[in-house]
Amino acid sequence: MGQIVLKSYKDSWHEQVVQLYLAVTAKYKHAIFWWPGPEENHDNVYCAFDGEILVGKGQVQVITIQSQDEAGEYEGTKDGTVESYHQIYMNIKLRPEVSNQEEVFQLLYGALYERALVLAQDLPKTHSVQLCVGNHQAEQENSALFEKCGFTPMYRQYEMEKELNxxxxxxxxxxxxxxxxxxxxxxxxxxxxxxxxxxxxxxxxxxxxxxxxxxxxxxxxxxxxxxxxxxxxxxxxxxxxxxxxxxxxxxxxxxxxxxxxxxxxxxxxxxxxxxxxxxxTAARLSVQTKNEKALELYQSLGFTISGEEHRYGKDLIKIDSLSHR
Missing domain, CATH: 3.40.630.30 (Gcn5-related N-acetyltransferase (GNAT))
Structure with a gap:
């Protein structure tokens, strides 16, 4: 493998992203794969090239923004006793045949981490910021790379599906x-x-x-x-x-x-x-694996489990210091 070069995504690389998707899903049928999205999102998408070959792609996106209500209490908390977070998610996918997976992963992760810090500066300074990732249960190698970077399990959820015929x-x-x-x-x-x-x-x-x-x-x-x-x-x-x-x-x-x-x-x-x-023709939903009553309800309505997603997180910014770890 030659020198890996990171570049911000361009629309002209769409077909290469499709080929990356096909390579990833050939090994992990239900892999959690993000598409680059509209042009305004391209600053949050990094591509790793080995020569002319796209060997990996990473993205970062703000998913949850908490705010303060007029009374000064945090929205999303009950009497201030439960801490809630702004959440920034990232997604990194690599070609399975790449020989040095960890090297490519770390290059993409480093770029995404720095981009997440930039995105975090625009979030209200009322809540800590959490960096998160979600992977299908089969993507154990990818999840292990995130755990090496300090991510710890948050929760697991079932993906469920029902035919609408x-x-x-x-x-x-x-x-x-x-x-x-x-x-x-x-x-x-x-x-x-x-x-x-x-x-x-x-x-x-x-x-x-x-x-x-x-x-x-x-x-x-x-x-x-x-x-x-x-x-x-x-x-x-x-x-x-x-x-x-x-x-x-x-x-x-x-x-x-x-x-x-x-x-x-x-x-x-x-x-x-x-x-x-x-x-x-079909409906999908997600439910946390520990929510047994909800799981029973959905199964009674004809939903069946189609997969399991594992969520991981780590602190990016703590409000007591407003400095990254």
Whole structure:
């Protein structure tokens, strides 16, 4: 192998990225592979070349941005006792036949780490910044390289899938106190109401406005929700496009006081019906492996496990020092 050269991505290299994807997925069928995306994202994409051959690609992207509410308490925490993070994810993929995998990986990782520090400077200085990665369970060699760089396991999640050729129409659910609605969360008030409730469900990993708007920007986005008599959100399911053939079920939750009443099942069925009407042939979702009740619910709706993703993280910036480690 000759000298490895890193370059920022150019559209003219798209076919080489396709060949990299084919090489990676030939070994790991369900590898977590990121595509470079639009031109404004190209500063976050690095390509490793051995001569004219693309031997690896790395990307970094801000996924979750937390902010402070007007009262000065952190959104995404419950009375300030649980720390939440801004999260920047990275993805590095190498050609399996490359002889010195670790050398190429370290070159890409070093460039992405420095880019992550630049991106972190634009984030609110209210929360620590966490650097994260997600890999399919089979990508053990890639995950081991990240662990050598100080990443530790955060959690695991199942990837689940359901064919949409036989979706039952959502039956009426009679709960007089609740109003069931479909909404695209278009107003700022709706966004804030959603984030307030969602952050109490997952205080360690709240969605945040940045990620919410990323989801809203996806094709065919909508949500199905339940409101109580005070017009407060008690349950929600988001749906959108995953790819040309598959839709995605996202961010399913019901607040504790309203659980075990069939609300989640009801909303998911509406979501599946919506995706089928949009022409999708399958629906996908993710669930943490330790969430056994949710896993049972999804299986009862016809979802089956198609894979397992492992998430890892490490501190990039701590708010007590605002200096990188």
């Amino acid at each position: 036989r979706v039952q129409e959502a039956p009426d659910l009679q709960i007089p106190e609740l109003q069931f609605i479909q909404t695209a969360l278009e107003s700022s008030d709706e966004e804030q109401r959603y984030l307030r409730t969602e952050s109490t469900i997952w205080p360690e990993y709240p969605l945040g406005l940045h990620r919410l708007r990323q989801l809203k920007g996806r094709t065919d986005f909508t949500s199905f929700a339940a409101l109580d008599p005070d017009n407060q959100l008690v349950a929600s399911v988001m749906v959108c496009q995953e790819n040309e053939k598959s839709g995605s079920i996202e961010e399913v939750f019901v607040v504790p006081a309203w659980r075990k009443k069939g609300i989640a099942t009801h909303l998911i069925r509406y979501g599946l019906q919506y995706l089928q009407e949009k022409g999708y």
